[in-house]
């Protein structure tokens with residue numbers, strides 16, 4: 001586990017969301033404290049916030065829908081944003097996108113069920129971003145197996161208490177993490193639980209362009 005020089009280390013309560021900027025080289029570790037809790041993650045390149053995490057680019061350039069250590073999250077313009085440098089769980093999702101009020105109305109018949117998209121909209125507002133800017137997410141600890149016949153479903157996470165995934169900024173990024181509030185399907189195994197977020201300190205050289 002990368003432990004040296006943490007800039008931040010805090011518990012993200014159930015259903016809460018946080019957004020942070022990372023300089024190139026900084027890491028963000030998400031720990032599933034109690035097990036079976038999903039964290040939706042979105043990211044934007046800095047300073048060009050219009051270039052965002054793009055799951056289809058990520059799938060094509062990694063050649064898999066099951067991302068783990070050694071894989072990279074890419075933007076729409078195929079810019080590497082975050083690389084996965086540690087992963088003790090081994091099962092995450094890049095196909096499902098985020099829960100939101102509109103899809104929960106259709107699939108569960110409920111009104112105004114706050115989801116990760118609504119969380120993200122609030123978290124990224126300080127950067128002048130809004131709902132149309134929220135990209136499809138990478139969902140840490142979410143377990144959505146694709147069967148040989150192409151069928152797809154949301155099942156309970158494989159993560160156990162203490163499992164963690166660490167993302168390293170390949171370039172300067174804005175990243176947001178939503179502690180997924182979904183309680184209407186097996187996504188979070190029927191209970192919303194806290195996550196721990198740890199951000200490494202930036203070194204002085206991080207994020208600076210090399211002189212040419």
Ligand SMILES: [Zn+2]
Pocket residue numbers: 040098099115116117179180181182
């Ligand atoms: Zn969610």
